[in-house]
Amino acid sequence: MSVPRYWRESKYRYRLIGKRCMRCGALYYPRRAICTRCGSKELEEHQLSERGRIVSWTVIRNPPKDYERFAPYVVALVELEDGVRILSQIVDVEPEEVKAGMMVEATFRKIREDGTSGIIEYGYKFRPPVESKQDSS
Amino acid sequence: MRSVSIAGVGLTQVSEHWERSLADLFVEAAVKAIEDAGVGDPEAVYVANSGSSYIQGQLNLGAMMADALGKAGTPAFTVEAGAASGAVAFHEGVKAVASGLYDIVLVGGVEKVSDASPEEIACFLSMPEDQEYTAYTGITNFGLNALIYRHYMERFGVRQEDIAMLAVRCHEHAEGCPHAMYPFKLSLERILSSPMEADPLHILECSGTGDGAAAVIIQPSKGVDGEVEVAAYSLSTDLTHITERPDIVTFEAVKRASEKAFRMAGISRRDVDVVEIHDETTITGIISLEDMGFAEKGKGATLFTGQEPAAGGKPHVNTFGGLKARGNPVGATGLYQIVEIAMQLEGEAGRCQVDKPEFGLAQSLGGLGSTCAITILRRH
Numbered sequence: 001m002s003v004p005r006y007w008r009e010s011k012y013r014y015r016l017i018g019k020r021c022m023r024c025g026a027l028y029y030p031r032r033a034i035c036t037r038c039g040s041k042e043l044e045e046h047q048l049s050e051r052g053r054i055v056s057w058t059v060i061r062n063p064p065k066d067y068e069r070f071a072p073y074v075v076a077l078v079e080l081e082d083g084v085r086i087l088s089q090i091v092d093v094e095p096e097e098v099k100a101g102m103m104v105e106a107t108f109r110k111i112r113e114d115g116t117s118g119i120i121e122y123g124y125k126f127r128p129p130v131e132s133k134q135d136s137s
Numbered sequence: 138m139r140s141v142s143i144a145g146v147g148l149t150q151v152s153e154h155w156e157r158s159l160a161d162l163f164v165e166a167a168v169k170a171i172e173d174a175g176v177g178d179p180e181a182v183y184v185a186n187s188g189s190s191y192i193q194g195q196l197n198l199g200a201m202m203a204d205a206l207g208k209a210g211t212p213a214f215t216v217e218a219g220a221a222s223g224a225v226a227f228h229e230g231v232k233a234v235a236s237g238l239y240d241i242v243l244v245g246g247v248e249k250v251s252d253a254s255p256e257e258i259a260c261f262l263s264m265p266e267d268q269e270y271t272a273y274t275g276i277t278n279f280g281l282n283a284l285i286y287r288h289y290m291e292r293f294g295v296r297q298e299d300i301a302m303l304a305v306r307c308h309e310h311a312e313g314c315p316h317a318m319y320p321f322k323l324s325l326e327r328i329l330s331s332p333m334e335a336d337p338l339h340i341l342e343c344s345g346t347g348d349g350a351a352a353v354i355i356q357p358s359k360g361v362d363g364e365v366e367v368a369a370y371s372l373s374t375d376l377t378h379i380t381e382r383p384d385i386v387t388f389e390a391v392k393r394a395s396e397k398a399f400r401m402a403g404i405s406r407r408d409v410d411v412v413e414i415h416d417e418t419t420i421t422g423i424i425s426l427e428d429m430g431f432a433e434k435g436k437g438a439t440l441f442t443g444q445e446p447a448a449g450g451k452p453h454v455n456t457f458g459g460l461k462a463r464g465n466p467v468g469a470t471g472l473y474q475i476v477e478i479a480m481q482l483e484g485e486a487g488r489c490q491v492d493k494p495e496f497g498l499a500q501s502l503g504g505l506g507s508t509c510a511i512t513i514l515r516r517h
């Protein structure tokens with residue numbers, strides 16, 4: 001992983017920045033240069049909602065290289081409150097407790113380490129909302 | 138454009154060929170196809186491969202494979218489209234002959250995954266997906282299959298026992314196939330008690346990758362009886378992020394490519410006798426059959442749960458075992474499918490032979506439905 005390649009995506013991954021079409025309002029994540037709904041090339045950066053619900057999920061048992069230390073881990077298709085869908089690991093919950101329709105929120109976590117001397121990548125994962133957890137305990 | 142036919146075919150067994158290189162495998166399949174055709178040297182070579190840049194660190198396969206064949210000097214091209222590489226390379230070769238540019242073309246696919254570790258293979262198989270926002274999450278190709286699998290079962294109320302019957306049938310068919318990687322029966326119970334690959338997807342519902350090569354020689358059609366003609370070839374693509382697809386259990390590229398192919402061949406689905414589908418996993422195979430129109434949405438599994446084959450209507454599916462049991466030599470897989478359809482139409486399918494097929498269809502996917510290539514062959 002080269003430093004520029006990691007750096008140029010970091011804003012979008014750290015703060016969930018997508019794009020919004022200035023003509024028709026369509027939202028995109030990851031960012032696009034051209035709106036697939038209306039064809040406009042006028043898109044602006046847009047802060048996505050940080051909460052959403054799980055549409056479908058899986059548990060990765062045989063992980064790719066650099067993800068071995070997290071396995072087994074849950075990856076879900078999450079629909080954010082603004083309607084944008086995102087793929088993300090789901091953390092701070094046992095795989096058996098994950099359900100379709102479950103509410104989750106974005107959190108900032110380590111994604112992977114590039115060997116012992118490479119860069120350590122950070123970005124978003126999702127977890128059950130912290131306040132509802134406190135409510136129930 | 139001229140009509141194009143398959144003059145010769147060749148393939149290697151799909152296996153872990155520890156002692157053999159990419160070039161060894163390619164040459165075996167290519168020489169078999171050249172000798173089977175008996176029409177002389179190819180004027181151009183198209184090479185399909187997906188993993189060599191990552192697994193072997195090898196680029197420029199066109200020149201490498203032409204040279205290995207003893208044909209340095211021949212124009213050569215490399216085609217990569219994930220697991221659809223073989224089918225897309227075939228289409229490029231067909232277009233070159235149809236246009237009149239060349240009269241004899243070799244299209245060969247080769248893959249050698251056994252040079253990679255299991256973790257590297259997991260990375261390789263996820264490379265047809267976006268690296269920055271899909272693979273980045275740690276999801277694998279099988280994980281993506283699992284996401285749509287869970288959603289499919291909930292949405293249509295279909296049982297996993299029914300979907301997994303696809304794998305049972307594939308293994309039954311592969312029993313008589315000398316080039317299959319897994320030529321033995323597997324019971325439904327065995328498949329569904331295998332460990333999870335990515336919940337709810339079991340390991341034995343996933344195709345196993347293997348090493349292999351398959352090749353064809355194509356030439357202008359002569360219009361003689363028994364000749365295997367290329368009746369249609371079509372390609373479509375789809376949104377590469379499943380997060381952006383309005384319906385995650387529909388492959389729009391499969392719908393578009395198959396519609397176009399049936400129109401080009403001038404036939405309907407009912408005319409198709411044999412089909413090789415891209416069953417990377419059981420669920421991908423089921424959805425592919427539905428989106429090609431061989432079953433209603435949510436009903437694909439019924440093609441495998443009843444008595445088989447039903448009189449009239451249902452095509453024979455994966456008669457050599459498909460990706461599941463013949464094995465999945467990724468970049469070569471599309472050419473295995475095309476060679477297998479040609480073998481069926483020529484009556485050369487041995488113990489896998491079905492009764493006098495006239496039309497056969499091969500369906501290939503690159504990524505989880507982001508590329509779909511459909512090929513229809515016809516016995517003249």
Ligand SMILES: [Zn+2]
Nearest residue numbers: 021024035038
């Ligand atoms: Zn727009």
